[in-house]
Amino acid sequence: MNYFTTTHQVKKMMYSIRQYQVPLQKYMAMMDLQELNERLFYKLLIDNVEELLPVVYTPTVGEACQKYGSIFRRPQGLFISLKEKGKIHEVLRNWPQRDIQVIVVTDGERILGLGDLGCQGMGIPIGKLSLYTALGGVRPSACLPVTIDVGTNNEQLLNDEFYIGLRRRRATGQEYAELMHEFMSAVKQNYGEKVLIQFEDFANHNAFDLLAKYGTTHLVFNDDIQGTASVVLAGLVAALKVVGGTLADHRFLFLGAGEAGTGIAELIALEISKQTNMPLEEARKKISLVDSKGLIVKSRIDSLQHFKKPWAHDHEPIKKLVDAVNGIKPTVLIGTSGVGRTFTKEVVEAMAALNEKPIIFSLSNPTSQSECTAEEAYTWSEGRAIFASGSPFDPVEYKGRVFVPGQVVHKVV
Template structure:
């Protein structure tokens, strides 16, 4: 047994789980690729300790700890346990009527007391998820310059070109396992927010820890600032980014290439780089360029696809048939729409053994110019071309619904109110139980509301959305809308990659994640019309997703943490960060 003294407290490496070292508090250390250095000495006391969010416990410091760490007089006399602190904090949060104020209070807590922040988030995930993630995080990004207090991640701008590796070394944590990076060009459905897009990586990584159990010290949010084309921000005196139009072409590509090479050089082959909210053209290009040389994942393309596919697989229990029996129509042919479409085609191919070129024919896409058909091939962007099928041109969505007769309607357009009453009524006239997914975020951009979907379909629709909606009562029956939220997938997906030591991401891993999530939907959930399980069980769900993803990594020969643990679900649970306070002595 080895031990290390941290802030005067002893952490003990007490157990080995399937070849991975786990410390006394159940936190996994095997993924750090290093054992604890014995007697590594680091002591922090007094006001320094109270200002360190990782070790500060506020009023939870015991009498003994207050004496040992020179805290006498620096705290009021009362001693609160973590549960009482959490109760007080939730009481205070609920006093705020404006969601953005709740967001700011939670960010302040994260900067003050990290373990209490994650305890509150884990225990109240359904209530707080819309605050730290969509839809409130969108408003936070829009106003980031005004509410900015202290930096929460790394900012890499064009000013740092040629010295990105040095910038990465400025980050205090050396053992990084997950990076979420954005260039702020397409934040949710809100457009180009430039440097203020940092709220997205910060929020995503909070969920990596709270929902997937990846320890906070191994997470790094990064914003790459190449300018913004948002005139409002460029003229805003409080804007915190570069005041110039976006760099494109060679200048942009060179900066991104330097960044990717520097990350790999500084953190190694197994650091997961998650691309977030890049514009379509860059998102596809970056994923294609680096997927063979880095461990990369695009949540907008792959995470969205995986969570939607999980909902479709689960919905078969309600609508009947196999996936191959259904016809899919998308409104929106960007990174989310084409990503979901391709994963559906891959899953049908896996189930039927038909070539994916054949299974794509069950899937139709509508973009701003109408139905994507073969006569438009010459003018289509490369990622839309696989979806150009033989059909006469159709301009309007409602006419496409009438012509294609889909059983599933999926919105990924980023444009609100596009699933009109006529569209929903047509879907209901064609199907006994039409499946309608309005996925665009935030709530204002949703293609239709839950109330509209249930009312216009006369209670027939099975509905899920990207942003949360309250339950709807229609003719005496309560309908609970599902939320096709990426937070179901990416935390467990990332944990699975980390714990297996995966070096590349493959589509088979995304299918494995979808199947694991779909398997977590219970009969009780189905009885309410839900096609996703409740978020209250998210850590259990994430453990199952991580286990499935890790198993696929081992099967494909892409895992480097050997040997493979016998029980991957238990191993995933043992890897998860626990936010309970530690005793210092």
């Protein structure tokens, strides 16, 4: 029998995966490999990261989460449900690895731009920690993907015979808070104060509260609020090399005022304040946000959630995005709405009329929820847009030129 080197095994596996035409089939093949031969899985991912990253994470992971029950074979990661309340410390002790350095945890309430997927959101922590290893060099044994199963309000899942989670409406209030507090305490007790806990895909009303509550007692990080913001800011800094000027010279308009939108906006304002010594309140005035009810303005402040209030400026109410573009006259348009095709032809053309090189970041995931496609952005702006997205788009040919769209984030909603 021949001896096959690792290089040969990688070549063989890539040949096998490329035979699949459906991305979800490629995802399932990669997950099977991760279970059977973890070392080969990471070798494959590291050597072919550009090709396989969209398979193991966005956009394919979104479809995998939606269909998680039907493709479920054997459990990956740690599921903690309301049934384990009072026993979470013991549950964590049963995990075979002891030296845990990074935990990615979700409760599945706001998976990508797809909404409440309950415990089927486990695909996100698993995929994210694969990237920690492949791109960050963290040992797989030091990573722990966790899903907190408190039920789901998704009626389709509750009636799905293949749904693997609790068949009940989501726990809220004290019941939810007590379970999360027990989990956070048990994590520190089991793994020490230096373990990183990354909150992933929690709904707005819980995400901000959890970050504020545990930010002083645990090493915590919210990817949607903080991680996305840092990568988008880096993307903007890179874009400025093309369009010119500093951050303070630009006007920003967001479609979407949730975790991602407000997190990005706040980091931009902080950077403007730092660069110019401008008071933070003044820096925020360069940034406007549009939510589902229209432009966020002072006249709405009493009805706004607390994280939106800093962005309520003195301006007349505006309902439609295109009217906000024409009224605010932004140089940068950023989509974090989780709603696909909201950067319409009219909106992109308005940005192109106002700016020689409009910066358009369409960040919502997966690609079906992207505010516009790369092709739409380049075509409607006559090839002048500086475009980036959350999930990868293929290169676009327009009038004899090939445009390669940037990808500035892996996940936004």
